[in-house]
Amino acid sequence: MxxxxxxxxxxxxxxxxxxxxxxxxxxxxxxxxxxxxxxxxxxxxxxxxxxxxxxxxxxxxxxxxxxxxxxxxxxxxxxxxxxxxxxxxxxxxxxxxxxxxxxxxxxxxxxxxxxxxxxxxxxxxxxxxxxxxxxxxxxxxxxxxxxxxxxxxxxxxxxxxxxxxxxxxxxxxxxxxxxxxxxxxxxxxxxxxxxxxxxxxxxxxxxxxxxxxxxxxxxxxxxxxxxxxxxxxxIPPGAQPQVIPDRGQYATMGIDSDLLEATKKALRNLIQWLVATKGLNRNEAYILASVVADLHIAEAVNMPNYEVAMSIPLGIFA
CATH class of the missing domain: 2.60.120.580 (Acetamidase/Formamidase-like domains)
Incomplete structure (x- = not known):
């Protein structure tokens, strides 16, 4: 071309x-x-x-x-x-x-x-x-x-x-x-x-x-x-401006021999926590998790199980 x-x-x-x-x-x-x-x-x-x-x-x-x-x-x-x-x-x-x-x-x-x-x-x-x-x-x-x-x-x-x-x-x-x-x-x-x-x-x-x-x-x-x-x-240093208070994070874990299922479990657990403690319905908790919570693989060597965590910053809650 x-x-x-x-x-x-x-x-x-x-x-x-x-x-x-x-x-x-x-x-x-x-x-x-x-x-x-x-x-x-x-x-x-x-x-x-x-x-x-x-x-x-x-x-x-x-x-x-x-x-x-x-x-x-x-x-x-x-x-x-x-x-x-x-x-x-x-x-x-x-x-x-x-x-x-x-x-x-x-x-x-x-x-x-x-x-x-x-x-x-x-x-x-x-x-x-x-x-x-x-x-x-x-x-x-x-x-x-x-x-x-x-x-x-x-x-x-x-x-x-x-x-x-x-x-x-x-x-x-x-x-x-x-x-x-x-x-x-x-x-x-x-x-x-x-x-x-x-x-x-x-x-x-x-x-x-x-x-x-x-x-x-x-x-x-x-x-x-x-x-x-x-x-x-x-990414450069200081790439994330601190526009909310740093009050730490809350995280849930999902543990399963299948990585995808472990990921889903971590998300399900975070949704349940948001509904139980923050007054959100399930749809609201799902959307909030999508725009502000982070998935990461916490452990990938202790087979047969994977460990996935999902964390959310506590500073977002006024």
């Missing part, structure tokens, strides 16, 4: 959306290493949900349209075997976002079969948003999707992540972070999207605080880095 002519403005618009990873999608922009590009991305529902939406709209959401990414951008000198270095310079959310329980989707989809929707008001000056008036959720914007085109001629869905990145949903890829992606097609053909205002590690109900987002990224091409065969990243 030969690169397109460079645009006069290094900006990727909202109408530069696509729903597949493919090296056969024509690039909308060509840049040189070291250049900065802004991306204007709609939310992961592809505009199907908005700040006035109600729960009744959830069953009508068309899943074939979700998770658009914006691009692709052709980076000069990027060849298969190289590494695309992506610096996250700035992220600007809209003044609203949404989180939802969508039937058939999420870690506990079999247990949460009714839809639910929460519309968030995002105050970028305060650095946090309120849940049920008295629970402060710190905002830490990031792109859920950053990726490059695959080497094959296959068209890959933008929903699951790939070795080229994609829908990684890693909350640590915020401002100041650097992402390294293995280039698989000439020009890398980078795209991004899926803006989040906040998310816990795991995004367990299937959504974070989903929001339209404007991202400013800078690209470099790295040669001779064979250790990058899937996404890698670096």
């Amino acid at each position: 030969s690169p397109t002519s460079q645009y006069a403005s290094v900006h990727v618009r909202r109408d530069h959306a696509h729903l597949k990873w493919s090296k056969n999608i024509e690039p909308v922009l060509t840049v040189s290493p070291g250049e900065t590009v802004t991306f204007d991305a709609v939310d992961s529902s592809n505009g199907q949900l908005g700040k006035t939406s109600e729960t009744s709209i959830i069953p009508s959401v068309d899943f074939s349209l979700v998770n658009p990414v914006f691009g692709p951008v052709y980076v000069r000198d990027a060849q298969p075997g190289d590494v695309l270095k992506v610096e996250v310079l700035d992220l600007e959310t809209a003044d609203w976002g949404w989180s939802a329980i969508i039937p058939g989707f999420g870690l506990l989809a079999d247990e949460f079969t009714d839809p639910a929707l929460n519309i968030w008001s995002l105050d970028k000056e305060k650095g946090y948003t309120l849940f049920k008036d008295n629970i402060c959720v710190p905002m830490r914007p990031f792109l859920g999707c950053m990726g490059v085109a695959p080497a094959s001629d296959d068209e890959l869905s933008t929903v699951p992540p790939t070795v080229g990145g994609g829908n990684m949903d890693c909350r640590e890829l915020s401002v100041g972070s650097v992402v390294y992606l293995p280039v698989q097609a000439t020009g890398a053909l980078f795209s991004c999207g899926d803006g989040h205002a906040a998310q816990g590690h795991g995004e367990v109900c299937g959504s974070a605080i989903e929001t339209p987002l404007k991202a400013t990224l800078r690209f470099e091409v790295c040669k001779n880095q064979p250790w990058v065969t899937s996404p890698q990243y670096q």
Whole structure:
């Protein structure tokens, strides 16, 4: 594929959306290493949900349209075997976002079969948003999707992540972070999207605080880095501003010989604790866990059982 002519403005618009990873999608922009590009991305529902939406709209959401990414951008000198270095310079959310329980989707989809929707008001000056008036959720914007085109001629869905990145949903890829992606097609053909205002590690109900987002990224091409065969990243010190009091954390554990089941048990136990001690219903607890609580593997060597913990910061509770 030969690169397109460079645009006069290094900006990727909202109408530069696509729903597949493919090296056969024509690039909308060509840049040189070291250049900065802004991306204007709609939310992961592809505009199907908005700040006035109600729960009744959830069953009508068309899943074939979700998770658009914006691009692709052709980076000069990027060849298969190289590494695309992506610096996250700035992220600007809209003044609203949404989180939802969508039937058939999420870690506990079999247990949460009714839809639910929460519309968030995002105050970028305060650095946090309120849940049920008295629970402060710190905002830490990031792109859920950053990726490059695959080497094959296959068209890959933008929903699951790939070795080229994609829908990684890693909350640590915020401002100041650097992402390294293995280039698989000439020009890398980078795209991004899926803006989040906040998310816990795991995004367990299937959504974070989903929001339209404007991202400013800078690209470099790295040669001779064979250790990058899937996404890698670096985060700066002090990457998480302390906008809520540090009162420690509460964590629940799940223990099982199956890693996925251990993860589900940890989540179930946290939901039960939130309902019993914080006055939330189960749907509210599930959504709150998805946007602010963190899953991690606490132990993975004492077979036959895995131990997964899920922690939530106590400072969010006013």
